[in-house]
Amino acid sequence: MNGRNQPWRAIAARVLQGVENGQSLSQSLPPALTQVAPEQRPQLQAVCYGSCRWYHRLDAELRDRLSKPLRKPDRIIHQLMLVALFQLRYSEQPSYAVLNETVEACRALDKPHLTGLVNGVLRAAEREGQPEPADDPTRFSHPSWMVEKLRHNWPDDWQAILAANNAQAPMTLRVNARRFRRDDYLAQLQDAGIEATATRFAPHGIQLASPLPVDRLPWFADGAVSVQDEAAQLCTTLLDLAPGQRVLDACAAPGGKTCAILEACDDLQEVVAIDESADRLPRVRENLDRLDLTATLKQADAAATDQWWDGTPFDRILLDVPCSASGVIRRHPDIKLLRRESDIVPLAAIQLGLLAAMWRILQPGGRLVYATCSVFPQENHRIIQRFLKQQTGAVLVSPEVPWGRDMGAGRQLLPDPVSHDGFFYAVLEKDHS
Ligand SMILES: C[S@@+](CC[C@H](N)C(=O)[O-])C[C@H]1O[C@@H](n2cnc3c(N)ncnc32)[C@H](O)[C@@H]1O
Structure with missing residues (x-):
């Protein structure tokens, strides 16, 4: 495909097709x-995110409007119509423009025989308005399995979680404590005409009233602040960091928490940051460089300790495991299409395996913080319960904190419609015996 000659909505349809086929946004x-x-980029981005966010609802409507599904080679026109429906239902775009440009894009995609169908379906959609959703997955625009799982796991909260997943996430900053006090940076923002407030729970967090490009933030390039959700920032408040400690960030990329750790405590002996992804590890280096921080980076499977560990135990370990990311769906709405119910059990096995492996390299008296951005108990407190059953000498610490819910074996933050993401933390200490 020669994109430059394609209308932007044909490109949006291809992106959506990629997500349907398993590619992330x-x-x-x-x-x-x-x-x-360049002037079309914000619109392309907004439409791709929005079409994923509302995919399940829009797709139910579109399937109802089609007398039969399009043939496989014409599937791209299905995605093109989803993009158009997203705009008709959730944007301010005038409908005549959406209709005309979609028909034009249908031609550009080399499907002139389908222009009549596209025109007819979209005209009817415009005339008849959005249908009442037939069921909860359609109403909340999530896959059925997720709705059922959340309903089962969170009988009192599932609807609030689903609604929060469809909200626009705020842009939150972590002030680099080595450079600025939070109040001073808030004053800098005010001087720059940027509306912002201190976060409720994270000591260095600032939430912006509306998102903006990072280059508009005072001294961003010089490392004054980083973009990081409030819940993610809380990791440093649980690690009980102190000078002289050797700290491991076992699943580090892109390095948000590695940098938070280094900012939170001067004079750590060493921070080792591991990630198995060769593509993602350079992001850790970029973040460290911008913030003028130093860590030892290694590309490795953290669990394969014989391949990277020097034999000296760590005083502190942060284990931010790979997970379903079900707590950050509002930031990554493609997760609704990419995740499968069958992913969860294998993920839980990986999480428990990583926890057991990291435990072996924790110093007696040391502390491990287990973290996920998931709201599924299978990846969260049930992992901790399973681990505690199999591991002697592991002590669960229940931190006295004003956030999240005590799950008996860790604390769960559910996604908040106006502030933090969904997140889970558990704190474990290794006794000296
Ligand atoms: C939730 S993300 C980490 C986010 C990061 N801690 C931050 O705050 O910026 C999980 C990371 O774990 C990495 N990963 C997955 N399995 C791993 C393994 N066995 N060893 C090391 N890294 C792993 C992934 O490449 C991914 O970058």
Whole structure:
């Protein structure tokens, strides 16, 4: 495909097709953005995110409007119509423009025989308005399995979680404590005309009233602040960091928490940051460089300790395991399409395996913080319970904190519609015996 000659909505349809086929937006969107004029990029991005956010609802409507599914080679026109429906239902775009440009994009995608169908379906959609959702997955625009799992796991909260997943996430900053006090940076923002407030729970957090490009933030390039959700920032408040400690960040990329650790405590002996992904590890280096921080980076499977560990135990370990990311769906709405119910059991096995492996390299008297950005207990407190059953000498610490819910074996934050993401933390200490 020669993107430069394609209308932006044809490119949006291709991005959505990529997500349907298992590609994440963070993989497929950056190359797509280079194929359109700079002034079209915000719209392309907003439409791709929005079409994923509302995919299940829009797709139910579109399937109802089609007398039969499109043939496989014409599937791209299904995605093109989803993009158009997203705009009709959730944007201010005038409908005549959506209709005309979608028909034009249908031609550009080399499907002139389907322009009549596209025109007819979208005209009817415009005339008849959005149908009442037939069921909860359609109403909340989530896959059925997620709705059922959340209903089962969170009988009192599932609807609030689903609604929060469809909200716009705030932009939150972590002030680099080595450079600024939070109040001073808030004053800098005020001087720059940027509305912001201190976060409720994270000591260095600032939430912006509306998102903006980072280059508009005072001294961003010089390392004054980083973009990080409030819940993610809380990791440093649980690690009980002190000078002289050797700290491991076992699943580190892109390095948000590695940098938070280094900012939170001067004079740590060493911070070792591991990630198995060769693509993601350079992001840790970029973040460290911008913030002028130092860590030892290693590309490795953290669990394969014989391949990277020097034999000296760590005083502190942060284990921010790979997970379903079900707590951050509002930031990554493609997760609704990418995740499968069958992913959860294998993920839980990986999480328990990583926890057991990291435990072996924790110093007696040391502390391990287990973290996920998931709201599924299978990946969270049930992992901790399973671990405590199999591991002697592991002591669960229940921190006295004003956030989240005590799950008996860790604390759960559910996604908050106006502040932090969904997150889970558990704190474990290794006794000296
Ligand atoms: C939740 S993300 C970490 C986010 C990071 N802690 C931050 O705050 O910026 C999980 C990371 O674990 C990495 N990962 C997955 N399995 C791993 C393993 N066995 N060893 C090391 N890293 C792993 C992934 O590449 C991914 O970057």
